[in-house]
Amino acid sequence: MTQFPANPPSRRAIVLYGRASFDHGQTLKALASALAARHAARGEAVTVATAHADLSGPALPGVLADLERDGVTEALVIPAMVPADPSLSAWLPGALSHWAATTGTAMAGTAMAVRLAPPVESALDLPAALDRIALNSNAGGPADALAKDVRGTEPSLGKPGWSAIPEHGRQVFVCVGARCLHRGAEPLYHHLRAAMKGHRALNAGPRRAMCARTSCLYPCNRGPLLVVQPDAVWYGDLTPGKIDRIVAGHLLSDTPPAADILHRNRPAERAEDDPMG
Ligand code: FES
Numbered sequence: 001m002t003q004f005p006a007n008p009p010s011r012r013a014i015v016l017y018g019r020a021s022f023d024h025g026q027t028l029k030a031l032a033s034a035l036a037a038r039h040a041a042r043g044e045a046v047t048v049a050t051a052h053a054d055l056s057g058p059a060l061p062g063v064l065a066d067l068e069r070d071g072v073t074e075a076l077v078i079p080a081m082v083p084a085d086p087s088l089s090a091w092l093p094g095a096l097s098h099w100a101a102t103t104g105t106a107m108a109g110t111a112m113a114v115r116l117a118p119p120v121e122s123a124l125d126l127p128a129a130l131d132r133i134a135l136n137s138n139a140g141g142p143a144d145a146l147a148k149d150v151r152g153t154e155p156s157l158g159k160p161g162w163s164a165i166p167e168h169g170r171q172v173f174v175c176v177g178a179r180c181l182h183r184g185a186e187p188l189y190h191h192l193r194a195a196m197k198g199h200r201a202l203n204a205g206p207r208r209a210m211c212a213r214t215s216c217l218y219p220c221n222r223g224p225l226l227v228v229q230p231d232a233v234w235y236g237d238l239t240p241g242k243i244d245r246i247v248a249g250h251l252l253s254d255t256p257p258a259a260d261i262l263h264r265n266r267p268a269e270r271a272e273d274d275p276m277g
Contacts, residue, residue, distance in 0.1 A: 004032055004033050004035075004036030004037075004047070004048045004049075005036065005040075005047065010045035010046050010047050010072070011045075011071065011072055011073045011074060012045065012046045012047070012072065012073070012074045012075075012076075013046065013047040013048070013049055013067045013072040013074070013075045013076070014032075014035065014046055014047070014048045014049070014075075014076045014078060015048075015049045015050070015051050015060070015063055015064065015067070015075055015076070015077045015078070016028050016031060016032050016035070016048065016049070016050050016051070016078055016080045017050075017051045017052075017053060017060055017077055017078065017079050017080060017081075017092075018050070018052065018053065018079070018080040018081040019052060019053055019054045019056075019081050020052055020054055020056035028050045028052070028080060029050055031080065032048040032049065032050050033048075035048045036048040047067065047070075047072060049063050049066075049067060050063070051063040051064075051077075052181075053081065053085070053088060053178040053181060054176065054178075054181070055176045055181065055185075055186055055189065055213060057181075057186040058186075059181045059182055059184070059185075059186055060077070060096075060099075060182060061099050061103070061182060061184075064077075064099060064103070064112070064114065065103060067112070068103075068111070068112045072112060073111070073112055073113065074112065074113045074115070075112055075113070075114050075115070076115050076116075076117055077092075077096065077114065077115070077116050077117065078117040078119075078120055079092065079116075079117070079118075079119040079120065080119075080120045081119070081120075081121070082120075082121050082124065083121060084119040084121040085178070087216075088178050089119060091178070091179060091220075092116060093116055095179070095182055096114055096116055099114070100112075100114050133145070166210060167208060168208050168209060168210040169206055169207055169208055169209060170207075170209040170210070170228055170229065170230070170231065170251060171209070171210045171211075171212060171228070171229045171230075172192070172196075172209055172210065172211045172212070172226055172227075172228050172229075172251070173212050173213075173214045173217070173226060173227050173228075173229065174188075174189050174192060174211065174212070174213055174214065174224075174226040175213075175214050175215070175216060175217045175223060175224065175225050175226065176189060176213045176214065176215070177214075177215045177216030177217070177220065177223075178216075179216065179220040179223055180216075180220065180223035180224045180225065183223045183224050184224055185223065185224035185238075188224050188238050188239075188240065188243060189213065191240050191243055192211060192226070192243050192247070193211055195243060195244060195247045196209060196211055196247060196251070199247070199251075199252060201252060202247075202251055202252070207251065207252065209251050219234075219236065219262075219263075222236030222237055222262055223236065223237075223238075224236075224237075224238040225237075225238060225262065226238065226246075228246070228250055228251070228256075231250070231256070231264075232264060232265035232266075233250065233256050233261055233263075233264050234261070234262040234263040234264070234265075235260055235261060235262055236262035236263075237262075242257075242260050245257040245260055246260065
């Protein structure tokens with residue numbers, strides 16, 4: 001967890017909840033540092049921490065748990081992503097309430113008060129920010145803010161290697177949408193990557209499998225989840241043990257662990273004159 005100051009003397013905390021890159025060259029960490037400095041200048045003892053809604057982690061539940069363990073009694077969560085994510089904003093209040101009710105002493109609820117602020121985007125003066133960029137882009141502005149003529153860059157739509165279709169027998173799509181991350185997808189994704197890497201058969205040859213991250217796949221309540229294609233087999237409520245069984249059973253032995261399967265899509269029915277049939 002990134003937090004300012006590093007050793008929190010305070011009982012209050014602010015958690016900036018955003019994506020790894022908040023704005024061009026302005027990371028969430030830098031924002032947290034600046035916010036902490038402002039509070040310090042006013043003589044206010046506040047810990048400022050960051051939590052991420054993308055795979056860069058750490059996820060919000062872990063950060064809140066760390067703060068509570070450090071003795072924080074009041075945490076203010078500020079969604080700090082631009083553009084704001086409306087579906088995230090609709091989901092977050094309930095998810096935080098769930099965390100507060102099920103975490104803490106004997107999973108009976110946290111003693112720490114958790115409040116949720118409106119998203120920062122509603123407070124941003126974007127037209128003024130855009131105007132500032134436009135002004136600074138012209139000759140006379142700071143050197144690193146000047147706009148560059150695109151003709152100074154080699155024309156290209158991609159690197160040569162990007163035309164080759166990888167020869168994968170299977171693709172494993174792991175959801176790293178905000179809700180699955182909230183339910184612990186980040187360490188599970190890394191667990192899967194490590195488990196797959198450990199098997200040569202999954203890196204070359206007919207069993208070669210690709211692991212890819214996706215945004216929300218929709219059955220969020222069953223997250224963290226993944227789907228193995230082209231077999232169309234879904235696994236939900238993932239755990240490290242379940243992932244190990246998927247790798248050993250499904251990917252290495254073509255035997256999906258039946259007890260762990262959440263859902264199987266029926267194969268698409270094709271019309272006789274379907275050119276794909
Ligand atoms: S966020 Fe993973 S299924 Fe919705």
